[in-house]
Amino acid sequence: MSESLAKPAGDAKGLTLSHRQILVILSGLLLGMFLAALDQTIVSTAMRTVADKLDGQTAQAWVTTAYLITSTVSTPLYGKLSDMYGRKPFYLFAITIFVAGSLLSGIASDIYMLAAFRAVQGIGAGGLMSLAFAIVGDIVPPRQRGRYQAYFMAVFGTSSVLGPVVGGVLAGQDHILGFDGWRWIFLVNVPVGVLALTVVARVLNLPHTPRKARVDYLGAALLALAVVPLLTVAEQGNEWGWTSAGSLGLIAVGVVAAIAFVLWERAMGEDAILPLRLFNNSVFSVTSVMNFVVGMVMFGGIAAIPLYLQIVRGYSPTVAGFLSLPLMLGIMGSSFLSGQVMSRTGRYKVFPIVGGFFLLTGMLLSATLTPDVAIVVPMAYMMVIGAGLGLSMQTLIVAVQNAVPARDMGVSTSSAQFFRTMGGTFGTAVFLSVLFNSVAGNIRDRFTDASHTEPGALRQALAQLTGQQRELLAGGGGQSSLNDTSFIGQLPEVLKNVFLHGFNDSMSTVFLLAGLLAIPAIVLGFFVREIPLRTTAGISAAAQEDDAKAVAPAVH
Numbered sequence: 001m002s003e004s005l006a007k008p009a010g011d012a013k014g015l016t017l018s019h020r021q022i023l024v025i026l027s028g029l030l031l032g033m034f035l036a037a038l039d040q041t042i043v044s045t046a047m048r049t050v051a052d053k054l055d056g057q058t059a060q061a062w063v064t065t066a067y068l069i070t071s072t073v074s075t076p077l078y079g080k081l082s083d084m085y086g087r088k089p090f091y092l093f094a095i096t097i098f099v100a101g102s103l104l105s106g107i108a109s110d111i112y113m114l115a116a117f118r119a120v121q122g123i124g125a126g127g128l129m130s131l132a133f134a135i136v137g138d139i140v141p142p143r144q145r146g147r148y149q150a151y152f153m154a155v156f157g158t159s160s161v162l163g164p165v166v167g168g169v170l171a172g173q174d175h176i177l178g179f180d181g182w183r184w185i186f187l188v189n190v191p192v193g194v195l196a197l198t199v200v201a202r203v204l205n206l207p208h209t210p211r212k213a214r215v216d217y218l219g220a221a222l223l224a225l226a227v228v229p230l231l232t233v234a235e236q237g238n239e240w241g242w243t244s245a246g247s248l249g250l251i252a253v254g255v256v257a258a259i260a261f262v263l264w265e266r267a268m269g270e271d272a273i274l275p276l277r278l279f280n281n282s283v284f285s286v287t288s289v290m291n292f293v294v295g296m297v298m299f300g301g302i303a304a305i306p307l308y309l310q311i312v313r314g315y316s317p318t319v320a321g322f323l324s325l326p327l328m329l330g331i332m333g334s335s336f337l338s339g340q341v342m343s344r345t346g347r348y349k350v351f352p353i354v355g356g357f358f359l360l361t362g363m364l365l366s367a368t369l370t371p372d373v374a375i376v377v378p379m380a381y382m383m384v385i386g387a388g389l390g391l392s393m394q395t396l397i398v399a400v401q402n403a404v405p406a407r408d409m410g411v412s413t414s415s416a417q418f419f420r421t422m423g424g425t426f427g428t429a430v431f432l433s434v435l436f437n438s439v440a441g442n443i444r445d446r447f448t449d450a451s452h453t454e455p456g457a458l459r460q461a462l463a464q465l466t467g468q469q470r471e472l473l474a475g476g477g478g479q480s481s482l483n484d485t486s487f488i489g490q491l492p493e494v495l496k497n498v499f500l501h502g503f504n505d506s507m508s509t510v511f512l513l514a515g516l517l518a519i520p521a522i523v524l525g526f527f528v529r530e531i532p533l534r535t536t537a538g539i540s541a542a543a544q545e546d547d548a549k550a551v552a553p554a555v556h
């Protein structure tokens with residue numbers, strides 16, 4: 001097997017891997033993806049406990065922001081550099097940096113040190129996802145890609161369920177093997193990462209033809225200068241104020257840098273970190289916008305699901321993780337089904353369109369949820385949303401990998417991941433901003449309704465309120481109210497209903513906006529040009545392109 005996986009570059013156009021050989025390579029890729037996916041769910045579940053332990057509750061957002069910024073900015077770099085020098089060294093580098101960042105995060109002594117080490121983790125995470133999908137594009141023909149989509153979706157599904165459980169358990173332990181329990185949230189990545197590093201180093205031996213090009217250092221710097229301020233505002237704007245001097249200043253810097261980036265990339269031509277000629281390809285340009293929109297719906301809309309389960313329904317993060325299982329089942333089921341149909345028919349355009357309708361339907365149905373509806377109802381709606389995501393996410397990646405030259409496999413795949421991540425960041429910021437800014441008003445409205453329907457019980461309950469709860473009812477709670485909602489469960493029934501219905505009203509608004517945002521994704525789906533799926537893997541197709549390019553001058 002190792003011999004067939006290590007053919008010289010000149011024989012790349014004849015490379016054909018068996019199903020078993022592909023699964024061996026996938027084992028390493030999936031371990032790497034599992035690292036990144038599991039880390040996000042574990043950390044998000046336990047972050048509040050970690051911040052308490054490090055006495056940094058007010059600065060905890062920077063831990064998330066630092067990771068997000070470095071992972072997003074590094075994604076296009078991995079794509080371009082791997083096209084030039086090969087996937088394996090950069091995938092090994094990504095795993096190594098991620099493990100090093102995890103180890104450092106596990107020994108952090110304060111919240112700002114943790115944020116810095118999470119930034120190191122993010123540099124590695126930027127390559128774990130995008131390069132995994134690019135490598136699959138290298139070894140599996142687009143026509144056969146559907147056979148393997150379910151494996152990737154299984155990783156996301158498993159991490160989404162295991163993450164809250166593992167994060168809750170580890171954060172709840174005082175000590176494990178001599179270390180604080182919360183530190184294992186990061187340290188658990190080390191053995192998994194070492195295993196992934198070992199497997200990838202042994203099995204990922206694919207031919208690669210080095211491509212001569214200048215490294216676009218200035219383009220990378222301008223991209224970072226454009227993205228970092230915008231991501232920072234997206235993450236921190238709700239706290240700073242969207243129209244504050246700091247927010248507006250960062251937005252201005254980001255916009256100016258983005259314009260400079262486009263101008264420089266045009267001047268760099270083929271050496272650009274993101275060649276602008278790719279946008280001349282209608283499939284690449286349309287799917288890039290679709291990835292941004294789907295990312296907004298996916299991350300922004302879904303961000304309200306755990307809040308609904310934990311705040312409105314009162315479930316623990318661990319239980320909420322299990323209750324979210326239908327979302328993952330929907331993703332895995334629809335992804336597997338669409339993959340099988342693509343393999344048999346070669347057709348794929350219909351899936352993002354149908355997926356958009358599923359997203360629209362699932363989000364609009366979720367907007368009708370109430371605090372007392374049977375729990376199977378939101379679980380059913382989650383499955384509908386998951387089906388929409390499963391039909392959209394992988395299909396869009398396959399579409400763009402199939403439409404661009406095979407030599408651009410890395411940069412096109414990482415670009416798809418980049419636009420989806422950017423969309424997810426801004427979607428989360430916008431939707432949670434709507435949630436934070438509307439919850440106090442909705443609670444006041446519910447309080448007014450209760451004062452008319454149950455005046456006696458309400459007066460009696462008001463006498464038991466704390467200062468924080470009175471502040472929220474007066475409209476001063478805002479985002480801080482979401483930092484600690486445990487008091488709701490101890491309130492008298494009439495006031496408990498006021499708070500729960502107020503939160504529920506805000507979450508319904510978020511679901512409604514997410515559903516409406518799915519409409520542009522549906523419309524854009526009709527403009528995707530359906531190109532017959534290639535029957536050759538990316539490496540073979542790239543070798544054929546190189547041969548054709550070499551023959552062309554001789555003909556002239």
